[in-house]
Amino acid sequence: MAVPLIELRGVTKRFPGMKALDGIDFAIAPAEILCLAGENGSGKSTLIKIVSGVYAFDEGTLLIDGVPVSGFSPRAAIAAGVQVIYQDFSLFPSLTVAENLAMGRLLSEGRRLVSPAECRRLGAQALARLDVAIDLDARVGDLSTADRQIVAIARALMSETRLLIMDEPTTALTGREVERLFTLVREIRARGIAVLFVSHKMREMLEISDRICVFRNGRKVEEGPTTDFTEARITRAMTGQDLGHERYGWTGDAAAEPRxxxxxxxxxxxxxxxxxxxxxxxxxxxxxxxxxxxxxxxxxxxxxxxxxxxxxxxxxxxxxxxxxxxxxxxxIAYVPEDRLSEGLFMSQSIARNVVASAIERATRGPFLSDDAMTALAERTVADMKIATTDVEKEVGKLSGGNQQRVIIGRWLLTGxxxxxxxxxxxxxxxxxxxxxxxxxxxxxxxxxxxxxxxxxxxxxxxxxxxxxxxxxxxxxxxxxxxxxxxxxxxxxxxxxxx
Amino acid sequence: MMTLAKLMRRSETAVFLIVAAIMVVIGLINPAFWQADNLFNLLRANVIIGIMALSVLVVMISGGIDVSFPAFAAAAMYLTVLAMNAYGHEGVMLPFIGATLIGLICGLANAFFIHTFRMIPLIVTLGSASVVRGLLLGLVGTSIVNIDRMPPALIAFGRSSLDIGGAKLSVMVFVYLAIAGAVWLFLSRTLTGRSIFAYGDDAESAKRVGFNTRRTVYVAYGLAGALAGFAGLLHASMIWLANPRDFVGYELDVIAAVVLGGASIFGGRGSVLGTLLGVFLLVLIKNSLIIMRVDNTWQGVVVGGVIVVATALTAWRDRKTLA
Incomplete structure (x- = not known):
C-alpha cells in the first residue's frame, strides 16, 4: 500500500468507565472505499470522530500522509481534506439548493452579502463535478431524501476533499437510489478521493467497498480485502459468535380456518x-x-x-x-416503520411506554397503579431481553435494538x-x-x-x-x-x- | 424561471387572490370603496401593523416568537415623546433614532436570555413585555400626552402626505414600504439574513456549517425590537397622541397577519411579500367590518376565525405535500 492518507497507530480513547477504542491501528489510502462494520457501541462512531478531529484521543499517533500530527481539531481535519456527511445531512430545507451548496464557501470567505447569481454559479459548479442535475432554485425541503443526500455530497466535495466519511448513507434510500449513490461513490473514488463508509447492511458493504474493517467492543477484530469476506464472516466478526441462520419452517394444519x-x-x-x-x-x-x-x-x-x-x-x-x-x-398489533415518530414516547420511561397500549392491565380501580405497571414492565423487559436494569429509564436513552424490543413487548401485552x-x-x-x-x-x-x-x-x-x-x-x-x-x-x- | 404551477403553489399567490376577491366583493357592495381616498386610508392603516409584522416575521423565521413588541413600542414611544417635551426638541430624526435604539436594547435583552439560558422565546418575551410595561407605567407615568402637548414636529411629520389626483396619500406608506424593502434585502441578500432562515431550519446544522448562531439570535431579536420601537413612535406621530397603555392586544393582529402571509410558526419559512399581503388582508377585513357597521366584539370573532381557517388551510396544504 502506498503512503496512507490518514493512519492511526495504537490509538486508544477512554470515556469515563470504558475504553471506546483500544489500541487501534487503522489506515485509509487515497482512492480507497473502506467500510467500517460493527454493532452499536463497537467504536465505529468514536473512530469517525477521531478521524474528523471531533474527539481527542488518549494514546497513540495520528499520521497524515505519513507525518505525525498533534492537536488534531475539526478545523485541522477540514484543512487536511476530511469531510463528514452525517445521517441528517446538516442541510437547510428553507434555503435553495444553490444557497445550501454555496453557504460554506461564502462563510469561509467571510462574506457579508449573498448574491443569488454567485450562489447559482458555485452550486452549478458543485453539481457539475458530480455530473448530476438538480434544480438549483428548488428549496432543499422540497427534494427527495436521495436528492438531499446528493446535495450534501456535492457540498462536501466543494473544498479540496481527500477523504469523505459517510455515516449510514443508505438508511433512507430505496434500492434504485442506493445504486445511484454507489455509482457516485465509485466516481468519487476514481478521482483519487478516499471514502469511509459506515453501514449496517452487509450486502451493501460487500458490494461497494474495497476493504472492510470490523470493530467489536472498541477493538479491530478483522480487516481485509472485501473479496475475503462473506456476510457470515462479517456477522461472526461483529458479534463474536455464529448466529444460526436456520430458516423458519411452519408445521401447521393448512386445512384449518386461517387466523x-x-x-x-x-x-x-x-x-x-x-x-x-x-x-x-x-x-x-x-x-x-x-x-x-x-x-x-x-x-x-x-x-x-x-x-x-x-x-x-x-x-x-x-x-x-x-x-x-x-x-x-x-x-391486531402493528409495529410501525418509524419507531421514533409513530411508536415510542422518547422522553417517557420504559415502563410507561410498555403499558401504553394495555393501560387497562395496569390499573387499580379507575387509577393507574405504579406497582402493577412496574411489574408488567419488568416482565416485558425480561421477556424481550431488553438491556436495562431500571424500567424507569427513559426510552430515548436505549439503543435502537432495545427500543424496538420495547415496542414489540408493548404490543405483546395487548394479547x-x-x-x-x-x-x-x-x-x-x-x-x-x-x-x-x-x-x-x-x-x-x-x-x-x-x-x-x-x-x-x-x-x-x-x-x-x-x-x-x-x-x-x-x-x-x-x-x-x-x-x-x-x-x-x-x-x-x-x-x-x- | 418560475412556472405558473410554481407560482400557484406559493402562499403569497393564494393570499393575493383572496385579497383581490374580497376587494371585488366589497367594491360591488359599495362602489365608494374604489375611491382613491378610501384606498389611501386603507394603505395608511397598514403602516404600523405592517412594520410590527416585519419585526415578528424576522423572529418567526428564526424559529422563535415575539409577543413583547407592543410593550417595547409603547415604551419607546412614550419615553421619546416625554424626552422631546422635556428638552423642547424640534426635530424628528433624533427622536426616531432614539425610539429605535430603545427598542433595540429591549430586543437585545430578549436575545440575551434566549441565547444564554436557552429559554423558550414565548416565555422570555411574555416576561420582558410585562416587565417593560410595568416599569413604564410604574416609574414613568400613566398620563396620556394629548395633542395639545404633543411635539409639533412629530405631528407635522405624521401628517405629511402626497397629493395624488386630489386624494392624500400619507408619506408614512412610503416609509413602511422602504422598511419592507430593506428587510427584504437584509433577509435575502445578506449572509446574516440567510443565517436566520438556516437557524430556524436547524440550529445545530447552522452551527456546524460555520454560522455564528449567537449573532444570528441577537440580530433577529435586536432587529425585531428596533422595528417595534420605530413603529411605536411613528404611531404616536400619526395619531397625535402618546398613550403608555397603547398597543394592548396588537399581538394577535400582528401575529395573525404574519401567519396569514405564509410564515411558519416552526421557523424557516416566511417572506416579506407574504407578510405585506397578510397585513393588507387583515386590515382590509377589519376595515370592511367597520364600514359594514359590525360591532367591535364581533370583529374579534371574525379575526380569530380568519386566523384559524388560514392556518388550517396551510397545515392541510403542507400535509398534502408531505403525503
Missing amino acids: LRVRGLSVGEAVRDVSFDLRAGEIVGLSGLLGSGRTELALALFGMEPEHRGTVLLDGTPLSLASVPEAVEAG PRVLILNGPTVGVDVGSKAEIHRRIRELAVKDGLAVLMISDDVPELLHNCNRILLMHRGAILDDLDPRGLEEDDIHSRLKTLR
Whole structure:
C-alpha cells in the first residue's frame, strides 16, 4: 500500500468507565472505499470522530500522509481534506439548493452579502463535478431524501476533499437510489478521493467497498480485502459468535380456518384487490419496492384506512376495521416503520411506554397503579431481553435494538392474535436483530401468533418467513416459498419490477 | 424561471387572490370603496401593523416568537415623546433614532436570555413585555400626552402626505414600504439574513456549517425590537397622541397577519411579500367590518376565525405535500 492518507497507530480513547477504542491501528489510502462494520457501541462512531478531529484521543499517533500530527481539531481535519456527511445531512430545507451548496464557501470567505447569481454559479459548479442535475432554485425541503443526500455530497466535495466519511448513507434510500449513490461513490473514488463508509447492511458493504474493517467492543477484530469476506464472516466478526441462520419452517394444519383471511382488499389506488390467508404460527413476509402498497395494506389491517373495501375475517369473524381501537380490540398489533415518530414516547420511561397500549392491565380501580405497571414492565423487559436494569429509564436513552424490543413487548401485552411488523430491524445492529428474530419465531411457534413481516431486508425475510408475498403496484404478484430461494433470486425479481 | 404551477403553489399567490376577491366583493357592495381616498386610508392603516409584522416575521423565521413588541413600542414611544417635551426638541430624526435604539436594547435583552439560558422565546418575551410595561407605567407615568402637548414636529411629520389626483396619500406608506424593502434585502441578500432562515431550519446544522448562531439570535431579536420601537413612535406621530397603555392586544393582529402571509410558526419559512399581503388582508377585513357597521366584539370573532381557517388551510396544504 502506498503512503496512507490518514493512519492511526495504537490509538486508544477512554470515556469515563470504558475504553471506546483500544489500541487501534487503522489506515485509509487515497482512492480507497473502506467500510467500517460493527454493532452499536463497537467504536465505529468514536473512530469517525477521531478521524474528523471531533474527539481527542488518549494514546497513540495520528499520521497524515505519513507525518505525525498533534492537536488534531475539526478545523485541522477540514484543512487536511476530511469531510463528514452525517445521517441528517446538516442541510437547510428553507434555503435553495444553490444557497445550501454555496453557504460554506461564502462563510469561509467571510462574506457579508449573498448574491443569488454567485450562489447559482458555485452550486452549478458543485453539481457539475458530480455530473448530476438538480434544480438549483428548488428549496432543499422540497427534494427527495436521495436528492438531499446528493446535495450534501456535492457540498462536501466543494473544498479540496481527500477523504469523505459517510455515516449510514443508505438508511433512507430505496434500492434504485442506493445504486445511484454507489455509482457516485465509485466516481468519487476514481478521482483519487478516499471514502469511509459506515453501514449496517452487509450486502451493501460487500458490494461497494474495497476493504472492510470490523470493530467489536472498541477493538479491530478483522480487516481485509472485501473479496475475503462473506456476510457470515462479517456477522461472526461483529458479534463474536455464529448466529444460526436456520430458516423458519411452519408445521401447521393448512386445512384449518386461517387466523386472518383477507379477500378483495383495496385502499384507493395504493392497494388493489388483495387476497391472502395468514394462519396461526405462520410468519409471512411482505416484500416489494417502496410505494408498492405494502405499508397501506398493513395500515388497512390496523384500522388506519377506514375507506378500504373488501373483507377481512379474523378466525372466521368479519372485522370492519374502521378504527385503530377496533383493530386492537380484535387482536391486531402493528409495529410501525418509524419507531421514533409513530411508536415510542422518547422522553417517557420504559415502563410507561410498555403499558401504553394495555393501560387497562395496569390499573387499580379507575387509577393507574405504579406497582402493577412496574411489574408488567419488568416482565416485558425480561421477556424481550431488553438491556436495562431500571424500567424507569427513559426510552430515548436505549439503543435502537432495545427500543424496538420495547415496542414489540408493548404490543405483546395487548394479547394480539396477529402481529404486523413493518421493518422490524431497521437501524438495529446484528446481535439485537438476531435476538428480535428469535423472539418473533418463538411467539409464532409457542403462542401460535400469526405474523406479517414487511421488510426491505431480503435475508431477514428469507430466514424468518415460511412464505413471502411479493407486492407490486398494489397487487400481490406472487406467493413464494423461501425454501430453495436465495437472496439474489428475490433481488433480481425486485429489480424486474422497476 | 418560475412556472405558473410554481407560482400557484406559493402562499403569497393564494393570499393575493383572496385579497383581490374580497376587494371585488366589497367594491360591488359599495362602489365608494374604489375611491382613491378610501384606498389611501386603507394603505395608511397598514403602516404600523405592517412594520410590527416585519419585526415578528424576522423572529418567526428564526424559529422563535415575539409577543413583547407592543410593550417595547409603547415604551419607546412614550419615553421619546416625554424626552422631546422635556428638552423642547424640534426635530424628528433624533427622536426616531432614539425610539429605535430603545427598542433595540429591549430586543437585545430578549436575545440575551434566549441565547444564554436557552429559554423558550414565548416565555422570555411574555416576561420582558410585562416587565417593560410595568416599569413604564410604574416609574414613568400613566398620563396620556394629548395633542395639545404633543411635539409639533412629530405631528407635522405624521401628517405629511402626497397629493395624488386630489386624494392624500400619507408619506408614512412610503416609509413602511422602504422598511419592507430593506428587510427584504437584509433577509435575502445578506449572509446574516440567510443565517436566520438556516437557524430556524436547524440550529445545530447552522452551527456546524460555520454560522455564528449567537449573532444570528441577537440580530433577529435586536432587529425585531428596533422595528417595534420605530413603529411605536411613528404611531404616536400619526395619531397625535402618546398613550403608555397603547398597543394592548396588537399581538394577535400582528401575529395573525404574519401567519396569514405564509410564515411558519416552526421557523424557516416566511417572506416579506407574504407578510405585506397578510397585513393588507387583515386590515382590509377589519376595515370592511367597520364600514359594514359590525360591532367591535364581533370583529374579534371574525379575526380569530380568519386566523384559524388560514392556518388550517396551510397545515392541510403542507400535509398534502408531505403525503
